[in-house]
Amino acid sequence: DVKVTQSSRYLVKRTGEKVFLECVQDMDHENMFWYRQDPGLGLRLIYFSYDVKMKEKGDIPEGYSVSREKKERFSLILESASTNQTSMYLCASSSMGLGETQYFGPGTRLLVL
Amino acid sequence: GENVEQHPSTLSVQEGDSAVIKCTYSDSASNYFPWYKQELGKRPQLIIDIRSNVGEKKDQRIAVTLNKTAKHFSLHITETQPEDSAVYFCAAPKGTGRRALTFGSGTRLQVQP
Numbered sequence: 001d002v003k004v005t006q007s008s009r010y011l012v013k014r015t016g017e018k019v020f021l022e023c024v025q026d027m028d029h030e031n032m033f034w035y036r037q038d039p040g041l042g043l044r045l046i047y048f049s050y051d052v053k054m055k056e057k058g059d060i061p062e063g064y065s066v067s068r069e070k071k072e073r074f075s076l077i078l079e080s081a082s083t084n085q086t087s088m089y090l091c092a093s094s095s096m097g098l099g100e101t102q103y104f105g106p107g108t109r110l111l112v113l
Numbered sequence: 114g115e116n117v118e119q120h121p122s123t124l125s126v127q128e129g130d131s132a133v134i135k136c137t138y139s140d141s142a143s144n145y146f147p148w149y150k151q152e153l154g155k156r157p158q159l160i161i162d163i164r165s166n167v168g169e170k171k172d173q174r175i176a177v178t179l180n181k182t183a184k185h186f187s188l189h190i191t192e193t194q195p196e197d198s199a200v201y202f203c204a205a206p207k208g209t210g211r212r213a214l215t216f217g218s219g220t221r222l223q224v225q226p
Contacts (some may be wrong), residue, residue: 001199002176011141017189031212031213033213033214035216040122040218040219042202042217042218042219043157043202043215043216043219043220044216045207045214045215045216048208048212048213049210050210050212055211056208056209057210058213059114059215067180090156090157094212096212097212098145098206098210098211099145099147099162099164099206100158100212101147101159102149103160104156104157104213106156107156
């Protein structure tokens with residue numbers, strides 16, 4: 001059974017703080033993804049990684065960076081949090097190849113004050 | 114890059130009726146189209162997908178149809194039940210090796226008992 005976990009379910013941060021969101025998967029998946037989910041906007045891809053130390057920008061990378069030092073772990077970093085980054089953040093993973101199912105984590109609801 | 118549009122944004126049906134959700138995509142090279150279901154407070158999960166070498170795929174009460182010429186695909190749910198109430202997302206592949214997905218904005222389906 002695939003398991004994708006995220007470090008926090010809820011997080012409250014101040015504007016300007018550096019924020020780390022962590023995602024861990026236990027299925028040896030090559031691909032990992034970070035999305036943000038906002039009402040009416042669906043799931044928007046921030047960054048993804050298809051191998052350790054490899055990353056590729058998604059649709060909305062501005063204000064975010066990522067790190068993948070180990071295959072099972074993918075971190076999303078908000079260098080200087082802003083109120084417009086208040087959102088639900090979802091991590092996902094999948095194995096290599098076209099058409100592989102993405103398995104999502106439970107999400108982190110981030111509030112930036 | 115790939116752009117996916119999804120309609121309608123909300124859909125209310127009576128229990129037992131059918132529901133249809135439609136998506137259009139922009140990249141004619143796209144060849145894989147999954148649908149994800151997200152129940153309230155839960156993570157998105159894959160419910161069905163279709164590849165471009167077939168025009169229709171069924172799994173019990175759900176089916177997906179694909180029209181490559183028109184670049185649109187649809188989700189059909191027959192004999193709807195209250196447990197079908199959820200947000201549904203369509204998606205199409207993007208990025209290096211088409212490993213990532215671009216999601217539609219989502220359709221909130223409400224099945225009235």
